[in-house]
Amino acid sequence: MDIKIVKNSNPKVKPDQNNLGFGNYFTDHMFIMDYTKGIGWHDPRVAPYGPLELDPSAMVFHYAQETFEGLKAYKAVDGSIQLFRVRDNLKRLNISNDRVCIPQIDEKMMFEAIKTLIEVDKDWIPSAPGTSLYVRPFVIATDPYLGVRPAGTYKFMVILSPVGAYYKEGLNPTKIYVEDKYVRAVPGGIGFAKTGGNYAASLKAQVEANEKGYSQVLWLDGKERKYIEEVGTSNAFFKIEGKVYTAPLEGSILSGITRDSAIRLMKDWGYEVIEQRMTIQELKDLYEEGKLEEAFATGTAAVISPIGTLGWNGEDMVINESRIGALSQKLYDAITSIQYGKDEDKFDWVTKI
Ligand SMILES: *Cc1c(COP(=O)(O)O)cnc(C)c1O
Numbered sequence: 374m375d376i377k378i379v380k381n382s383n384p385k386v387k388p389d390q391n392n393l394g395f396g397n398y399f400t401d402h403m404f405i406m407d408y409t410k411g412i413g414w415h416d417p418r419v420a421p422y423g424p425l426e427l428d429p430s431a432m433v434f435h436y437a438q439e440t441f442e443g444l445k446a447y448k449a450v451d452g453s454i455q456l457f458r459v460r461d462n463l464k465r466l467n468i469s470n471d472r473v474c475i476p477q478i479d480e481k482m483m484f485e486a487i488k489t490l491i492e493v494d495k496d497w498i499p500s501a502p503g504t505s506l507y508v509r510p511f512v513i514a515t516d517p518y519l520g521v522r523p524a525g526t527y528k529f530m531v532i533l534s535p536v537g538a539y540y541k542e543g544l545n546p547t548k549i550y551v552e553d554k555y556v557r558a559v560p561g562g563i564g565f566a567k568t569g570g571n572y573a574a575s576l577k578a579q580v581e582a583n584e585k586g587y588s589q590v591l592w593l594d595g596k597e598r599k600y601i602e603e604v605g606t607s608n609a610f611f612k613i614e615g616k617v618y619t620a621p622l623e624g625s626i627l628s629g630i631t632r633d634s635a636i637r638l639m640k641d642w643g644y645e646v647i648e649q650r651m652t653i654q655e656l657k658d659l660y661e662e663g664k665l666e667e668a669f670a671t672g673t674a675a676v677i678s679p680i681g682t683l684g685w686n687g688e689d690m691v692i693n694e695s696r697i698g699a700l701s702q703k704l705y706d707a708i709t710s711i712q713y714g715k716d717e718d719k720f721d722w723v724t725k726i
Pocket of ligand 1: 443567603605606607608627628629630631632671672673674
């Protein structure tokens with residue numbers, strides 16, 4: 374693939390590495406490639422970061438035909454740049470694309486795009502502890518047309534954002550509201566795809582949870598509204614009497630790559646990890662019996678986020694005295710050590726660029 378590079382002649386001043394937050398800053402360049410029905414993907418290029426010009430009738434604005442991914446590039450302790458499980462993210466983008474009728478994109482081509490863009494903007498990768506360069510590939514439908522059908526033209530793009538810790542509280546346990554009014558996904562829907570519509574549907578619940586003093590919601594299943602699904606944009610785990618439970622991948626939750634990394638590490642350490650449906654009432658009962666030892670959420674942005682409080686039915690369950698559990702801490706340390714190249718990459722998760 375021949376990627377044309379146009380350098381930004383007006384580079385920005387880089388932000389303070391100790392105050393990055395999440396998703397606030399963008400690098401000097403972006404990657405773009407177009408799709409035209411009958412031609413396929415064409416014109417891969419790196420261009421100065423900046424606004425796009427799109428027709429107001431571009432289909433993405435009206436019917437949300439779009440997909441995205443999120444992964445991170447790290448400055449390793451040996452000074453090299455490494456990506457974590459990038460092949461899995463690119464595979465998942467094509468699974469999402471298929472669900473919303475976006476044409477498949479060659480995974481090697483997407484990898485070349487990400488690699489080239491990061492090389493151009495490599496000075497933007499932060500090196501302060503806990504920081505990384507968040508990589509956001511996405512696809513949008515661009516046909517100027519108001520009828521409802523899959524588009525015939527698309528843009529695949531990649532933007533980069535230097536990030537710090539995801540949650541304001543850092544690794545401190547979060548307060549999560551068990552959502553019983555709104556649902557995120559239903560069987561047969563789009564819950565397993567990383568597509569914008571899922572997030573638009575989640576905003577109201579998040580805002581109402583924030584108003585009640587919680588930072589995120591725990592979603593229950595959309596059909597019976599009792600089975601535990603996931604937390605905001607992360608997957609949920611519960612340690613009960615030494616065993617670890619998480620919701621199975623049955624189409625309504627997102628197949629998190631951090632979820633999979635956590636499961637593989639815990640199994641490697643000898644934990645029994647059970648992917649099985651559990652109702653919120655069952656969890657409450659186990660909590661009452663003193664058997665719920667730890668709860669945590671997994672996702673690329675925060676890696677591991679301990680759940681300190683679960684609010685349900687007007688009552689708060691305070692888990693592990695709202696302290697970080699030993700397993701949550703061990704997972705966080707193990708995953709981040711591989712990401713920053715401090716530990717051996719025995720699962721072949723890292724790609725150097
Ligand atoms: C992205 C995402 C996750 C976490 O996936 P990772 O691959 O671990 O980042 C979980 N749930 C939802 C809804 C998500 O969008």
